[in-house]
Amino acid sequence: MDFHFTPEEQAFREEIRAFLDAHLPDPVPEDDPGFLREWNRKLREKRWVGFSWPREWGGGGGDLIRQFILKEEMAARRAPALGLDFMGLTWVGPAIIAHGTDAQKAEHLEKILDDEEHWCTGYSEPDVGSDLAALQCRAVLEGDEYVINGQKIWTTSAHVASHIFLLVRTDPTVAKWKGITCLLVPMDSPGIEVRPIENLSGKASFNQVFFNDVRTPVGNRLGAEGEGWRVVMGALANERSGISESTEMQRHLDDIRELARRASRNGRPALEDDGVRRRLSDMEIRIEAMRLTGLRHLTDQLRGKPSGSETAINKLQRGILEFEMSELELELLGSAAQHQGLLQRQTLAWHGTVIGGGSPNIQRNIIAERILGMPRK
Amino acid sequence: MEFDFTEDQRLLQETVREFLAGECPVEHVRSLWETETGRSPEFWAKLAEIGVPGLLVPEEHGGLGMDEIDFALVLVEVGRAALAEPVVPTAVVAAPLLRESAHLALAETWLPRIAAGEALVAVAQATSPLVADAHVADLLILRSGDALHAVPRDAARLTFQPSNDPSQKLFTVEFDPQEDRRIATGAAADRLEAAALDRGAFACAAQQIGVCEQLIEMSVDYTTQRKQFGVPIGSFQAVKHLVADLKVALEYARSHVERAAHSVARDTVTRSVDVSMAKVSAGEAALEAARISLQVHGALGYTWEQDLHVWMRRAWTLDLAWGSTAWHRERLAAALFEDALPAASFGFSPQAG
Numbered sequence: 001m002d003f004h005f006t007p008e009e010q011a012f013r014e015e016i017r018a019f020l021d022a023h024l025p026d027p028v029p030e031d032d033p034g035f036l037r038e039w040n041r042k043l044r045e046k047r048w049v050g051f052s053w054p055r056e057w058g059g060g061g062g063d064l065i066r067q068f069i070l071k072e073e074m075a076a077r078r079a080p081a082l083g084l085d086f087m088g089l090t091w092v093g094p095a096i097i098a099h100g101t102d103a104q105k106a107e108h109l110e111k112i113l114d115d116e117e118h119w120c121t122g123y124s125e126p127d128v129g130s131d132l133a134a135l136q137c138r139a140v141l142e143g144d145e146y147v148i149n150g151q152k153i154w155t156t157s158a159h160v161a162s163h164i165f166l167l168v169r170t171d172p173t174v175a176k177w178k179g180i181t182c183l184l185v186p187m188d189s190p191g192i193e194v195r196p197i198e199n200l201s202g203k204a205s206f207n208q209v210f211f212n213d214v215r216t217p218v219g220n221r222l223g224a225e226g227e228g229w230r231v232v233m234g235a236l237a238n239e240r241s242g243i244s245e246s247t248e249m250q251r252h253l254d255d256i257r258e259l260a261r262r263a264s265r266n267g268r269p270a271l272e273d274d275g276v277r278r279r280l281s282d283m284e285i286r287i288e289a290m291r292l293t294g295l296r297h298l299t300d301q302l303r304g305k306p307s308g309s310e311t312a313i314n315k316l317q318r319g320i321l322e323f324e325m326s327e328l329e330l331e332l333l334g335s336a337a338q339h340q341g342l343l344q345r346q347t348l349a350w351h352g353t354v355i356g357g358g359s360p361n362i363q364r365n366i367i368a369e370r371i372l373g374m375p376r377k
Numbered sequence: 378m379e380f381d382f383t384e385d386q387r388l389l390q391e392t393v394r395e396f397l398a399g400e401c402p403v404e405h406v407r408s409l410w411e412t413e414t415g416r417s418p419e420f421w422a423k424l425a426e427i428g429v430p431g432l433l434v435p436e437e438h439g440g441l442g443m444d445e446i447d448f449a450l451v452l453v454e455v456g457r458a459a460l461a462e463p464v465v466p467t468a469v470v471a472a473p474l475l476r477e478s479a480h481l482a483l484a485e486t487w488l489p490r491i492a493a494g495e496a497l498v499a500v501a502q503a504t505s506p507l508v509a510d511a512h513v514a515d516l517l518i519l520r521s522g523d524a525l526h527a528v529p530r531d532a533a534r535l536t537f538q539p540s541n542d543p544s545q546k547l548f549t550v551e552f553d554p555q556e557d558r559r560i561a562t563g564a565a566a567d568r569l570e571a572a573a574l575d576r577g578a579f580a581c582a583a584q585q586i587g588v589c590e591q592l593i594e595m596s597v598d599y600t601t602q603r604k605q606f607g608v609p610i611g612s613f614q615a616v617k618h619l620v621a622d623l624k625v626a627l628e629y630a631r632s633h634v635e636r637a638a639h640s641v642a643r644d645t646v647t648r649s650v651d652v653s654m655a656k657v658s659a660g661e662a663a664l665e666a667a668r669i670s671l672q673v674h675g676a677l678g679y680t681w682e683q684d685l686h687v688w689m690r691r692a693w694t695l696d697l698a699w700g701s702t703a704w705h706r707e708r709l710a711a712a713l714f715e716d717a718l719p720a721a722s723f724g725f726s727p728q729a730g
Contacts, residue, residue, distance in 0.1 A: 001448050001639050002379045009378075065378055257714065271714050281710045285633070285654050292632035297378040302379070313625050361614065364621035368611075371595050372624055375612040 005069070012066050016073040019046065024079055040084050040115055050113045053097060064301055075247035077211040081223050087157065088112035088119040092165045095182075099223040099231050104184065108163075119185075120161035122152040122209060123232070130362050132167075133177040133229060137211065139168035141225075143217065146170075146183060148191075148214040156356070157197045158207040161187050167232060170225050180228035184220045191215070201348035245318055247289035250327070253283055263332045270332055279328055286321055290314055312371075315344040316363040319354035326350050380635070382450060390450035396427055397458035403684045406599050410543040416462060416513045425494020429464065433472045438488035440472070445576065449583050449638035456587025456695070459687045461544035463497050463510040465699075469580040470573045471498035471518060475527075477562045479696035483527055487516060501550070502577060503570050504700040511535050511548040518573075522555040524562040525569055528552050542690040572644075575652045577651060577699030579637045582652075586634055588691045589627045589659070592666040595685060596620055596673050610673070619669045626662035633658045650712050653705035660702040663692035 004187070023042055029035045043049050046060075051067050053059020062070070074082060083089045093112050096104055111117040128135045137150030148168060158164065164185050171179035185306045187194070191214035196204035257280060260271040270276045295313060326347040354360060368374040380665045382390075396678040400423055409415050424430060432448050434440020441447075446471060455464055472491050475484045475498075490496035499514035511517055512535060533552040540547050561569050597620060600611030610616050637655035640648045671678045678685045696702055 001382065001635070003639065005378055068378075277710045277714060281657075281706055281713060284709070284713055285658055286629065288654060289629035289632050289658060292380070292636050293628060295378070296632060296635075299379055299381045303381075313628050314571065316625060317629070361618060364618040365614065366625050367621040368617040372593070372620060373601075374597055374620065375601055375609040376618050377608060377612045 005065070009069060011063055013069050013073060016070060020073070020077050020079060024341065028078055028080065030080055036080055036084060039080055044113060050089065050093065051082065053093065053109065053113075057097070057105050058113050064298060068295075068298055072247050075245075078248075078251060083113060084115040085112055085118050087121055087161075087165070087369070087370060088117060088163075090127070090349050092119045092163075092184075095165070095222060095231055095234060096184075098234055099227075101181075101219075103219065104222065108184070118157065118160055118162045120155050120158040120164050120207075120209075122155055122158075122164045122166040124154045126153050130358070130365075132232075133180065135167055135169060135180065137166070137168050138172075139170050139181060139183065141170070142215075144217045144218045146218060146221070148183070148185070148211040148216065150211050152209040152211075153208045154197075154206045156206045158187070158194050159204055163187060164192075164209070165222075167228050170228075174226070177229040178226055180232075181225045182222040182228040182231045183216060184222055185214065185216045186303055189214050189216060199352060201352075205352070246287050246294060249290070249318070252322075252325055253280070253287060256280065256283075256325060256332065259329065261330050263334070272281050276328075276332070279324075283321065283325060283328075286317060286340065290317055290321075293309060306311060307376075312363045312366040314356075315357070315362055316367070319350070319360060323347075323350045323354055382446070382635075385422075386447055386450055389447065390454060393425065393429065393451045393454045394457070396423075397454055397460060400424075401458045403459065403687055404462070406544065406687060409461075412586070414513055415532075415544065415546050416510070421462060421497070422494050424462070424464075425492075428492075430468045430494050431472070431488075431492025432468055433476075434488045434492040435476060438485070439492040440488065441492075444642040445469070445579065446579075446638045446642045449635060451637075452583035453578050453587040453590070456584030456589075456691065457591045459544070459588070459691050461542075461691075463499065463513070463576055466500040466510060466514075467491060467496075467498045470500045470577050471516070473576060474500070474518065474560075474569055474573050477572065479565065480527075480560050483560065487527075490515075500573060500577070502699055503574050504704055505550065505698075507538055508545040508550045509548075509698070510546055511550050512537070512546060516693040517550060517552075518560070519552060520548060520566070520570065521552070523566060523665075524554065525560045525566045526552070526554055526558045527560050528558055532558075540694070542694040544687075544690065562619075573658050574699060575648055576640055578652050578705065579634070579641050581620045581695045581698050582630070582634045582637065582655040585663040585692065585695050586627065586631055586660035586673050588688050588695065589623070589630070589663045589666045591688050592663075592670040592685075592692070593620065593623050593627060595688075596666075596670040600673050616673055618627055619673065623666050624663070625664055626658070630655070630662040631660040650709060653700075653709040653712075656700060656705040657702050657709065660705075662694045664696055664702075667692040 014188065040049065048060060048070060050059035051062040051070055052064065055061035071082065089112060093109060096108055103344060112119070123132055125135050137152060139146040139147065139148045150168070164187055166183045166185050168181055168183055169179050170181040173179070191212045193210040193212065195208045197206050197208060199205050257271070260276055261269055263270040265273045265276065297311070316325060330347060371374055400420060409417060428441050431440030431675060432443045432451065432604055434442070436442040468491070472488065475487055478484065487496060491498065496515040497510065497513050498516045498518065499508050499511045500518045500673070501508050501520055508517065511530070511533070514530055517530060517533055519526050519528055535548045535551050538547040538549060597611065600616055600620070601609050603610050633651070633655040637651045640651040670685060671689065674683065674685055677683050700708070
């Protein structure tokens with residue numbers, strides 16, 4: 001057990017800090033698209049976007065420890081995310097690196113890093129949610145093209161996406177998870193119709209997507225036909241370990257603690273209130289646990305042990321914690337919170353985050369069945 | 378950066394687990410409830426043969442010269458076996474306290490005896506008026522005023538205090554302080570006592586991990602076998618999700634405990650904060666495991682015959698030992714919110730690691 005970094009790793013940390021000192025404005029104009037584009041360009045010059053992706057495809061070729069240091073330092077300074085296209089960077093790029101042809105890698109990877117492609121992922125359907133393998137959206141091979149018919153729903157960002165990472169059924173005659181194939185489809189293909197769904201915060205973030213005789217070349221298939229389930233399970237396992245999220249959350253909690261110092265309860269600072277202290281200290285403990293548990297997984301990864309269902313643990317906790325933190329923040333602000341439009345929107349957004357990628361009870365099923373081995377039925 | 382145990386440390390854990398499975402099955406734990414002392418000198422002698430009492434005793438005094446990181450997984454196994462012998466006061470707290478005290482003659486006398494399994498030591502906890510296992514201890518480490526004293530048992534007056542846990546033996550202790558039995562005074566005594574508290578609390582938290590693992594295992598086994606409406610009750614999500622939440626609490630507590638082992642062993646600046654986090658999260662996980670495992674066992678779990686309550690009682694007992702969850706939560710809050718916290722976490726201040 002050793003928490004020290006090597007002098008080389010420490011030097012890398014210093015390099016990041018110096019870069020942030022020189023280039024990151026304070027406060028960070030995180031809603032300014034011009035700034036974000038320019039920031040991404042600077043990060044790309046350092047090869048810090050797609051830090052762990054192979055260098056030959058535009059990535060940084062970096063190791064896991066340095067990736068951890070990079071994410072932690074960026075989050076500590078509240079720098080914008082490393083790269084702009086979240087879906088492409090988190091799910092699609094790693095899946096293409098693992099399963100794609102050289103042509104697919106050449107076509108997509110650098111464009112994801114440069115924010116020239118914007119990805120959405122077509123998983124859920126009207127009748128298919130947590131039982132994802134039962135999906136029905138159909139694709140039939142005709143000559144050298146797949147013809148796609150069906151519908152997806154809850155497709156986040158489809159209304160602004162250039163491509164969709166699409167799961168389709170290519171063989172309805174075999175076991176449900178064996179007949180699934182993964183396609184990489186441009187959103188401007190004729191026959192795709194996107195209908196935004198207004199979410200409860202009043203914004204369009206997810207959509208219905210209709211496929212009506214959409215044709216896409218067989219070269220857009222990721223992995224072999226019938227291998228889609230394996231491809232997507234690998235992509236899901238790429239889910240983040242929780243380390244950098246815990247750093248972001250620690251910064252958020254620091255803000256709440258300062259708020260509790262200023263806010264008043266019964267004529268005294270709220271930070272002296274037993275109830276507030278209990279909730280805040282509980283959050284400190286859980287965020288630290290999230291960071292430490294992320295480090296345990298990182299150590300496993302460094303030793304070549306694949307990250308498994310354990311990431312469900314951090315995912316479950318993160319959603320619940322973020323939500324509780326926002327609730328406490330609103331409570332400390334009291335009636336003044338009515339004027340904090342942004343904060344309320346964030347709180348509403350966390351309602352969505354808790355559900356996205358599998359609601360808490362789906363994570364509990366995964367933990368009970370895959371980790372503890374409890375009976376499915 | 379490597380946040381895991383070594384092969385050797387895992388091997389030691391395996392050895393202790395096999396030893397306890399053979400020598401300390403639950404029947405052994407329960408049979409000691411019927412005896413006068415509740416303790417087994419024969420068992421302690423065997424425990425000494427595999428080196429556990431002397432794990433933290435330096436090699437020149439006949440011990441293994443290991444540290445708290447090496448001890449962590451051993452303590453998990455102690456918890457899993459519901460072993461209640463005075464491993465914590467003797468081996469985890471007293472041995473390093475005697476080693477670190479300036480009282481060399483005391484260390485030279487007692488450390489070899491601890492390592493050989495010939496001496497048990499009871500230690501008064503700064504957070505409790507009761508001393509555990511004073512009745513079998515050869516030496517008691519007690520506070521009086523601003524001084525710590527090492528007192529032979531026959532020089533102390535013990536009064537037994539009943540406990541809800543028949544595995545636990547508690548006493549109030551009176552003694553007449555004498556200068557020649559003084560280990561340390563003033564700031565030196567405070568330092569030794571603070572280190573003792575952190576070691577004791579860490580050791581309880583590590584045992585609570587084992588208790589929690591055992592309770593989860595029993596709950597998974599039972600709910601997989603027990604059928605109602607034609608299916609295992611463990612297939613019901615209302616049951617499954619309770620146990621899944623326990624697993625989350627366990628894994629989070631485990632991370633804290635492993636971190637605390639490192640912080641205690643290296644005496645880092647965040648030692649007390651890390652220990653309190655471990656004690657709170659492991660304590661809560663074990664208490665919740667006690668509550669949930671009883672619920673999923675139903676009426677069967679509420680019987681004297683079923684062994685479930687052996688571990689439930691360990692969860693309750695350990696929660697209150699070496700600073701309760703509430704005590705550690707408040708210590709943590711004071712450190713975090715009154716800025717008494719040294720710059721935390723190795724990420725931002727690597728020198729602290």
